[in-house]
Amino acid sequence: MLRKLSLAVLIPVCMLALYLVLVAAEYFYESKQVRKELAERQVDQITQQLLRMRAVVQSAQALQDIERIEQEVSLATLDMNVMVYILLDANSRIRFANHTVWRDSNAIEVIDGYDVVRHHAVVQSGQASISINPDRLSIQAYYPVDAQYPEATELIYFESDLAPLVAKASTELQQRFMRVWGLGALLLIGFTFVLYYLLIRPFKMLSESAKQVGTPEFLTQVPWSASEVLSLQTTLQQVHEHLGRAVKQLNDNEQRWLFAVEGSRNGIWDWDLRTDEVFLSDRWKEMIGYQPDELEGAFQTWETRLHPDDKQTVLNCLHDYVSGKTKEFESVHRLQHRDGHYVWVFDRGMLVDWDQLGRPTRMIGIHVDVSESERNHAAIAELVKQSVAGPKMLPETFMAQLSQYLNQRASAGHWGALLLLNVETLGANDTLTSHELERLLSQLSARLSSYFAENIVIAHIELGRFALLAKELAADANMAGRRALALATELKQIATRPFHYGEHDFRLNANIGICLLDSVDSLAPELAVRRAELAMQHAQSSDHAGCAFYHPDLERSQDSESSLLSRLERAIAENQLSLMFQPVVDMQGKIVSAEVLSRWHLADGEIVPVAKFIDLAERHGLIASLDLNVAERVCLLVKQLKQQGIHLPRLTLNISTLSFCQADFVEQLVGLVNAHQLGEQQLGIELSESALLAAEAFVQPRINRLAEARVAITLDNFGAGLGALSCLRHYPLSEVKLDLHCAANLTNDTSWSQALIQSLQAFNLSIVAKGVESPQQQQLFSHLGCTHFQGYNIARALSVNDFKQLVCPRPLLRSV
Known part of the structure; x- marks a missing residue:
């Protein structure tokens, strides 16, 4: 009112x-x-x-x-x-x-x-x-x-x-106030009239003029008034002028947009969820063989043309998105052509409008014809089934296009690039069937095909590996390199966007190798692919953010890496890696556990950094063998010392995420624990947050199997950036170790460490502060709520003999 x-x-x-x-x-x-x-x-x-x-x-x-x-x-x-x-x-x-x-x-x-x-x-x-x-x-x-x-x-x-x-x-006071009230009321009425003519009346005139903004009838004639009102009058006049220009620009842009939509290979649809009316662009109709004036603009037009095998899956995916269960709608399915056959399309849409109650009312999207991509995918799937173990053959069609480009590019005088994309479906391999995994990669192939221009060729060359040939990037090498890097960054963003399949969301990890193709150097197609593969392997290191260029040094580093790799294989097989033990103590200084660390000393005395040989093992598939080797040696050590009457505290092993995700790793680890008859929680494992953040259906059975074998589970590096509080609620963890940067930043700022510790205290878990290097740090961590401590202030990593002496010291000799 x-x-x-x-x-x-x-x-x-x-x-x-x-x-x-x-x-x-x-x-x-x-x-x-x-x-x-x-x-x-x-x-x-x-x-x-x-x-x-x-x-x-x-x-x-x-x-x-x-x-x-x-x-x-x-x-x-x-x-x-x-x-x-x-x-x-x-x-x-x-x-x-x-x-x-x-x-x-x-x-x-x-x-x-x-x-x-x-x-x-x-x-x-x-x-x-x-x-x-x-x-x-x-x-x-x-x-x-x-x-x-x-x-x-x-x-x-x-x-x-x-x-x-x-x-x-009271009577005298009332008489006095009546005189004051009367005089004040007269002054107030006079002030109101002045205010009306100086402020309210000009505002009313401006309000009436504002209704005509953008029309020829607009007029702003305001009598003398305050400077603010005159400023508003000027602003309103400027808005009128800007609106006129904006309307003209909008009309021009609408014409350009219509031209761009109809000229592109993408079909556009616009769905009104309240009435089920759907706008279908001319290109959308053309994909399935119809003229622009054909097909009714209704939801049933699309629904009735879905392939029977795809229909329920696509409708479920659409319903999950509209109801808010998933964050995006993206599907690869078949639509019936006018001639009776089916066309593969990539369909992607998003909600753009909601009513006052928050219910979606409008959705727009695109259709892309990806029939060629699907046929390529089917050929690759068949190739993978029929091929024997070892490297897979590249599809002949892509190699032919690459060879043709390499032979013809000299006349064009432009640089190009070959990009090799490798995606890792971490956790999805055991959750999805082989057919579902192929469909997931097929959806990625369709997504990539829908994003890039005609002068970029995309091929699914192998299960989980894609090749992208970018033609005529630039005439200058530096410019071509910048454009290739921008293209690789965009490619990585597209590939790592989450996929919704069934009841699960999957995120793919992507690494991209880039090989620039100049207009002078003659290069065989196989050599170009080889260089892109070297760059892709180099991109897996953390300091390259998943993208790397080929350069000649990679050839030499590849030879050096191959030599180091063979020596690592021999070191694992011959138990040449040294085991070190770093104690973890409670608030009273009692040793409650020890973290087992691996060290590699070469015969010439050189020490290989831990990060280097762990990264090497992870990239070449040796990490599971390394982790199992350490686990077997630790189990044997615990058993031998137990027979000697020495009872060690719990020993925890750092297990790589890649090892944990391998199909039979957990079973082999449990087999070692049972074979050596270890007691309850004599052995523990430390997992990073990334391992526990995979699909719950994939992680839960492995965690349950370890818990049944009485293996203690520690969440390591908590607070490194993922913040996996959900892991604490879902899985039976024994303790949590804070990330090392908590100790590094403790003296300057305790707020981050305090927030992490307070979030953990509700779960009644042991909280271990790592990297404690001074009594002051230990006191601060203890004050914040940590219950256990590990670091140089307690002890450095010790050899087996030093650790035995620390846990079970020999009696001191006394002279008589």
Whole structure:
């Protein structure tokens, strides 16, 4: 209701209401002050009068002059405001009173406001009590008198009526405020008229003009007014001009968009979910063999042409997206052509409008014909089934196009690039069937085919591996390199967007190798692919963010890496890796566990960095063998020392995510624990957050199998960036280790470590602070809530003998 009121009404009403509130508040405040001041003056007068009366009473009682007391009481009653004026003895009997009928009566029975308890309290203390009674609107006084003989007067009780004085003062105050209110109201009315002509009236005129913005009828003629109103007038004029230009630009862009849509190979659809009406572009209809004026614009037009084998899956995917269960709608399916055969299309859409209740009302999307990509995928799937173990053959069609480009590019004079994309379906291999995995990669192939221009050739050359040939990037090598890198970055973003398949969401890890193709150097197709593969392998290292260019040094590093790889294989087979043990202690300093670390010392004394040989093992498929080798040696050590009577604390192994995700790794690890008859939680494993963030259907059985084998599970590097609180709720973990950067940044800022520790405390897990290098750090971690500690302040990584001596020290020799 208030939103519809005009400022011409709303502002005066608000000002009047505010004025009335202020005046009323001032009136009540002054009325209270007047009453207070009036009461204070009356109390002062009564105090002086009673002081004099006490002196008279004491003097008259000493002289037995009763008449003098009666005269004084009679004089006091001449004041019309005096209600009660009595003199009382110790028994509350009235000795003298302003009304003779009260004399010799008991005050308790005849005086309403008299309080006998207060009477005796005043007499005993000897201090007068004068108070204002708001209920009776009177002043009551109890004044003590020295009683000089039995039954003599000991108290003067006095009560004065304030009502007449208060009424008189209130009347004067009301008269004064009526004059003030009247004058103020006149000034307010005058101010309102001035405000209306200077501000409200110009605003009304501007409001009417704003309704005509963008039309020829727009006019902003505002009379003299405030500078702000004139500024608004100027702004409104500018908006009118900008709107005119924007409307023209919008019309031009609409024409360009229509031309671009119809000229591209993408079909456009626009679906109104409320009416089921669908706009289908001319290109969409052309894909399935229809003319622009054919096909009804309805949802059933699309639904009825879905292939029977794809229909339910596609509709379920669409329903999940519209209902909010998934974050995007993306599907590769078949639509029936007018001639009767089916066409493979890549369909991607997004919601763009919702109603006031948050329900989706409009969805738009694209259709891309990916029939060629699907046929290529089917040929590759068949090739994979028929091929023996070892490298897969590249599809002849792509190799033919690559060979043709390499032979013809010299005449063009432009640089090109061959990009090799390798995707890792971590966790999906065991969750999906082989057919479902192929369909997932087929969806990725269709997604890639829908994003790039005609001068870029995309092929699915092998299961999980894609090749992209970019032609005529630039005439300059530097520019070609920048464009190839931008293309690779876009390719990686597209490939790593999540896929929704069945009831699961999958994220693919992608690595891209780039081989630039110049216009001079003659290059065989197989050599170009080989260089792209070397770059792709190089891209897997963390410092390249998944994208790397080929350069000649990779050939030499490949030879060096091959040599180091063969030595690593031999070191694992011959148990040449050293085992080190770093203790973990509790708050009392007791060793509760130890982390097992691997070190590699070459025969010439060189130490291979841990990160280097672990990365090498992960990239070449040796990491599971390495982890199992360490696990077997640790199990054997625990068993041997147990037979010697030495009981070690729990030993925990760092298990790579790639090892954990291999199909039979967990079973082999459990087999080692059972074969060596290890006790409950004598062995533990440390997993990073990435291992536990894979699909729950993939991780849960492995975790349950380890828990059944009584293997303790530690979540390592908590807080490194993933923040997997869901892992703490879903899986039976024994402890959590904080990431090393918590200790590194602890002295400068404790907020991050404190937030991580507080989030963990609700799960009742042991919290291990890693990298503790000083007593101060240990004290800070302990204060924040950590229960266990690991680092150089406790002990460095120890050899087997040093660790045995620390856990079970030999008895000290004593001289006799």
